[in-house]
Amino acid sequence: MTIVQRHQSLQAEASATLDPNNWDDIRAQGHRMLDDMFDYAANIRERPVWSPIPDDVRARFHSALPHQPTELGEVYREFSDFIVPYATGNVHPGFMGWVHGGGTAVGMLAEMLAAGLNANLGGRDHMPIEVERQVVEWTRAMFGFPTEASGIFVTGTSMANLMAVLVARTAALGSSVRQHGIGDDGALLTAYTSRAAHGCITKAMDIAGFGSNALRNIAVDDCHRIDVAALRAQISRDREAGLTPFLVVGSAGTVDIGAIDDLAALSALCREEKLWFHVDGAYGALGILSPELRPRLAGIEHADSIALDFHKWGQVPYDAGFLMVRDGRQHRDTFAAPAAYLRRETRGLAAGASWPCDLGPDLSRGFRALKTWFTLKAYGTEKLGAVITRTCALASYLEARISAEPRLELLAPVQLNIVCFRYRGTDANALNGEIVADIQESGIAAPSTTLLDGQLAIRAAIVNHRTDVCDIDALISAVLEFGAQRTGAGVVDVEQSPPLAM
Numbered sequence: 001m002t003i004v005q006r007h008q009s010l011q012a013e014a015s016a017t018l019d020p021n022n023w024d025d026i027r028a029q030g031h032r033m034l035d036d037m038f039d040y041a042a043n044i045r046e047r048p049v050w051s052p053i054p055d056d057v058r059a060r061f062h063s064a065l066p067h068q069p070t071e072l073g074e075v076y077r078e079f080s081d082f083i084v085p086y087a088t089g090n091v092h093p094g095f096m097g098w099v100h101g102g103g104t105a106v107g108m109l110a111e112m113l114a115a116g117l118n119a120n121l122g123g124r125d126h127m128p129i130e131v132e133r134q135v136v137e138w139t140r141a142m143f144g145f146p147t148e149a150s151g152i153f154v155t156g157t158s159m160a161n162l163m164a165v166l167v168a169r170t171a172a173l174g175s176s177v178r179q180h181g182i183g184d185d186g187a188l189l190t191a192y193t194s195r196a197a198h199g200c201i202t203k204a205m206d207i208a209g210f211g212s213n214a215l216r217n218i219a220v221d222d223c224h225r226i227d228v229a230a231l232r233a234q235i236s237r238d239r240e241a242g243l244t245p246f247l248v249v250g251s252a253g254t255v256d257i258g259a260i261d262d263l264a265a266l267s268a269l270c271r272e273e274k275l276w277f278h279v280d281g282a283y284g285a286l287g288i289l290s291p292e293l294r295p296r297l298a299g300i301e302h303a304d305s306i307a308l309d310f311h312k313w314g315q316v317p318y319d320a321g322f323l324m325v326r327d328g329r330q331h332r333d334t335f336a337a338p339a340a341y342l343r344r345e346t347r348g349l350a351a352g353a354s355w356p357c358d359l360g361p362d363l364s365r366g367f368r369a370l371k372t373w374f375t376l377k378a379y380g381t382e383k384l385g386a387v388i389t390r391t392c393a394l395a396s397y398l399e400a401r402i403s404a405e406p407r408l409e410l411l412a413p414v415q416l417n418i419v420c421f422r423y424r425g426t427d428a429n430a431l432n433g434e435i436v437a438d439i440q441e442s443g444i445a446a447p448s449t450t451l452l453d454g455q456l457a458i459r460a461a462i463v464n465h466r467t468d469v470c471d472i473d474a475l476i477s478a479v480l481e482f483g484a485q486r487t488g489a490g491v492v493d494v495e496q497s498p499p500l501a502m
């Protein structure tokens with residue numbers, strides 16, 4: 001074929017583009033989807049918090065790879081009928097399981113706009129990167145970090161903690177570790193966190209090549225805060241044994257009961273011992289926006305790095321994890337790598353170094369910054385801080401209701417927004433596990449469980465900005481009702497509102 005023939009033949013072919021033939025059709029469908037999702041959030045209380053997935057619905061999602069197109073309206077019907085009713089439930093105010101943010105309409109819209117731009121934030125010179133830099137700058141200001149600090153959006157705190165371990169590793173061993181591996185010197189490195197720390201820190205030590213045995217899990221006090229004296233003693237024992245302590249991970253809000261380590265004491269100890277001080281602030285670090293909680297985070301401003309999630313207390317839709325490093329140079333020394341096809345220029349689209357791909361393992365990256373930028377701007381930090389303060393007030397109200405109810409027992413001090421308790425009875429662990437499953441299946445609320453000193457606790461983490469007093473009352477009523485059913489106590493008169501004497 002001649003070039004002219006090829007040109008004609010390509011022109012004659014049906015267009016291969018994925019754009020619609022008629023934009024008006026998709027516009028109408030899109031508007032309907034948008035309306036439906038607003039209705040979903042606006043009327044969320046009319047739905048069960050969570051519904052078990054029926055077998056036939058699950059089976060639908062084991063179909064064959066679609067070779068032929070399905071009409072968009074039909075695909076959307078499947079979404080509405082089979083996906084929406086069986087979602088996690090964390091948009092619902094009755095969701096109190098694990099630590100899940102509630103999301104917002106503003107965040108949803110921003111996510112749609114980000115998808116429309118389809119920006120790749122690995123690097124290059126475009127405004128979406130400046131938006132990410134703006135949020136980094138705001139986060140830096142929130143925590144009082146110096147101007148040379150760096151920050152980057154990642155999936156979540158699990159990833160941010162892993163990256164922090166890697167930055168601490170490079171700081172300890174020098175950047176030659178990136179060519180030689182951790183080697184004999186690296187095999188001597190030891191890290192420290194508390195027994196109440198999140199499991200992803202153990203995993204990070206494993207993935208980073210140190211092995212989880214190189215992580216010392218230090219004892220905690222009655223409030224689940226790291227025992228700083230025990231930490232100091234362990235560090236000195238390890239030094240005497242010829243090991244090289246390099247990293248302490250403090251928790252700002254432990255996942256089981258919401259304890260905040262004494263971050264000021266940890267930072268002082270790390271300065272003295274010349275150790276990297278990382279804070280896992282997955283959900284608790286944003287407590288800095290609450291005037292009531294802020295003093296309890298004192299010391300976080302001295303951290304070498306902080307991991308946090310905007311998708312938890314920040315209410316940004318999933319996912320929006322974040323890592324901030326005090327010394328941006330050390331951050332870049334850990335991840336920046338030259339590549340011919342990623343050449344940086346002084347002008348044109350390839351300008352604007354350094355790029356986010358210099359700050360983490362990802363090259364292609366989505367525009368997580370946009371939904372966070374929208375959230376921070378549309379609500380302002382005072383309003384977001386007030387939401388955080390209120391979740392703690394609701395947790396404290398739940399605590400009071402438990403203390404006033406003889407059939408219930410508090411299992412941990414309520415320090416933040418997490419309440420751990422149980423229904424009293426014989427074989428309490430099995431009983432409370434059943435009660436939690438009963439409540440989840442009822443659709444009334446969705447608490448989760450945790451084990452505290454071998455005791456299974458009903459765990460309510462109040463994170464969602466929509467959660468209100470009535471949701472706390474509904475949880476209490478449900479626990480009492482299912483508890484009575486399970487223990488054969490028969491129908492009990494459950495008060496819908498708190499005792500007047502409170």
Ligand SMILES: *Cc1c(COP(=O)(O)O)cnc(C)c1O
Nearest residue numbers: 156157158198253255282283309
């Ligand atoms: C949620 C959480 C994590 C894990 O964060 P992801 O965003 O789920 O990866 C780590 N540490 C704490 C304290 C958490 O609450």
